[in-house]
């Protein structure tokens with residue numbers, strides 16, 4: 206909207222819905238406006254490294270998709286997704302997932318939005334960790350729920366705190382969890398907590414949304430077992446955004462039939478179906494398991510080297526002024542200033558002036574802003590610049 210238009214503010218106040226007026230724009234997005242300046246090294250973004258996008262393979266896949274499907278590659282399709290996409294998605298989800306339980310969505314972000322729409326009425330209770338992924342919080346908040354924030358440590362959401370609150374009378378409909386390499390904290394939910402959470406869902410009758418876009422990006426040991434394999438109360442969200450390319454906008458959810466049916470109805474009004482062409486290209490791209498395994502190895506090796514470069518740079522320039530757990534997967538390092546009195550958000554203008562950007566921890570807050578924490582992404586900045594960024598950060602702190 207043209208902010209200078211004299212009537213713009215009046216029109217917005219009169220014509221936008223209450224929900225739209227009350228929705229805050231994402232703090233990350235607002236911040237990234239400044240972080241785009243050419244003199245700023247940005248550790249703020251949450252996007253994948255573009256050099257990992259398999260462009261040659263995608264180009265081949267585009268040709269293969271058209272050759273194989275002809276006009277059907279660009280025709281309207283099924284709301285739940287094409288059969289071939291659902292089969293690939295079920296295979297990537299694992300743990301005996303049936304393609305019939307899968308709905309292909311426009312990124313996993315759409316699954317979050319649709320789940321919020323079909324499960325929540327205003328005032329319903331949703332459990333999240335604190336801090337948590339902003340996109341999920343935005344989707345959930347649009348339904349005006351009561352958000353119950355559970356603290357998180359290096360082993361993920363503290364399910365023992367959740368249990369205490371459940372026994373004290375909390376009755377959530379949803380518990381939202383990023384199980385692997387959490388955005389923003391990088392923490393993965395410990396295996397014992399996964400079992401605990403699944404048992405709590407069964408005992409208290411709520412849905413667990415396991416959001417897992419980073420699961421394949423492990424650096425050390427292989428992937429952890431998902432939350433409650435076989436538990437009909439667990440909904441899993443996956444995505445090719447971080448392992449192939451986000452611009453294809455292909456994600457999916459798998460869950461019980463009563464829920465996927467409701468999701469399909471909601472999806473019809475949202476976008477009829479996820480782009481048929483993107484689905485065909487995605488299937489053609491990853492249909493060769495030898496290529497796909499080698500690609501995933503390359504993606505993991507790249508992010509691991511990036512993480513190592515960031516950790517080395519932070520050690521060199523900041524030493525013990527920052528405290529963090531070295532992430533063992535994903536794209537983010539969550540750091541806390543040793544000096545508890547530092548307010549990271551207040552430092553942002555000085556950081557931008559010094560030519561470095563990051564996301565203040567408070568941006569991800571549900572209830573308790575982590576005012577002396579920050580999220581640093583090592584995904585996209587070349588190692589030499591990571592070093593320079595850490596040096597600038599050290600001047601600001």
Ligand SMILES: Cc1ncc(COP(=O)(O)O)c(C=O)c1O
Pocket residue numbers: 251311312313314315338340383388416417418443444445446451455456
């Ligand atoms: C935790 C988490 N969930 C979901 C998404 C959405 O991903 P997409 O819609 O591209 O699949 C993101 C994106 O950054 C994320 O970090």
